[in-house]
Amino acid sequence: MIKQKKYLLPICLWVMIFTSLICFAETSPMNCVQKNFDEIVSILKSPLFKNKTEKEQQNEMYEKLDSNFDFKIISMLALGRNWKRFSPGQRDEFANYFSKLVTKVYLSKIRGENLDGIKVDYVKTIDLKTKSRRSDVYTVLHNNGTKTPVVYRMMQTESNDWKAYDILVEGVSLIANYRDTYRTKSMIPPETIIKELKAKVEK
Amino acid sequence: MKNSKVLIFFLLITIVGCCSSVVSFSSIVFAADEEEFSELMDEYEEKNKQTRVADPLYWCNYGVFKFNDKMYDWFIEPAANGYKFVVPEGIRSCIGNFFTNLFFPIRFINNFLQGDFRGAGTEAEIFFLNTTVGMLGIAQVAQETFDLQISDEDFGQTLGKYHVGEGFYIVWPFLGPSTLRDTFGMAGDSLFYPLNYLDAPEVVIGSKILYTINSTSYRIDDYNTLRKGAIDPYMALKNGYIQQRIEKIKK
16 A cells, blocks of 8 residues: 555656646747637637537637637726726626627638638747736738738736737737727717727627 | 633634735735736826827818728729739739839838948848849749848838927828828838839829739738727727837837
8 A cells, every 4th residue: 555655656746747837838928829829710610610600600709719818908908098987887898898899800800811821920928027927929920921910918817827918910009099099088978988889899 | 701801802803803914915916906907007008198199180181081991992992802813822922022122222221311221231132132033023032032131111210210200190092091201201202212213104103003902902801800890990090000100110
């Protein structure tokens, strides 16, 4: 009995070290971006997904993107100073519609593409010297003859995985772009802003 | 009796202590959260300030924006779609490369004006290689075989490098978003575009149309994506243009 235990200990240790290494490897922001991107491409390529209705496809992609992006922080950054005027309920509602809009646009954009002609170069990660753990992951998207630099801005969550809070396409920050529009809406009541966003999603 | 009182007293103290530590702990977490986000908020507020460009010609610009929008729907997109359908990718890429090569004088002079002599030298090398071995630029030998990179500089960026401000926002028919500074930039650059010196206006205009349709054929969906996603497409296009210019000037 005792002998058996002695025999088990190194194996246990070895397994522990190995699994911790895997976890460590998985939690680097670049690996995270890569993993998410590969998962999205494989979802889009699967015949099961192709046979679904548009609504079902949107729902599936919505769930996937919702686990990769922090839409709460995205909404906060996009709304800028307006955020303070929103009640907690309105904030959730806004974040919900905003993520749906992103999903819809993303899906309509990628659906027309030839997925086999898409390749991503993962260039570098820059860890930011900020209080929260944040990193910018630099990539180049090769899409059927065009090259587009894309930067994913990642933040570490409490559960130690990474979520994106902004995407920069050719140096243009998506969130700063929305923020600029919402800056001009400081006099418009939150309900109207949400209604407007909802209309955009449902259009 | 005394013992139990002491016990209750200690119990109370521990309970209060625990509570207060929980309260202070949660407030620390909350404060850290707020601070973390305020840092991010400040960062984006700063980003927004940098991209704020006056738009005194708003009504005029908005009209031209609408005009360009319709032009895109009615002519440019259908033309680019048809063109993409008829002309294979290989040939479209050669045409794109040919034009990139023609823009060499603009890139060369602006690298030079920005004091980037190495960049100007690389541009000259690329031009030489692509014009000769690459057959008038249709093959990008320098980029593909020698791994040289073009640095896409223009006069608007050169002015920006020397701290000339954007002035104000202008939307030009067909050409799209610009600023006062970049309009001067375009005028300056047009002096260095070889085809402008041809004595055949139909060739000049034809080549401009071909260039536009050819480059649009690669990005047909981009404008549609912007319109689908934007709350206010006019604002989104303006901000996107300004952000992209700032980023290019930084490089």
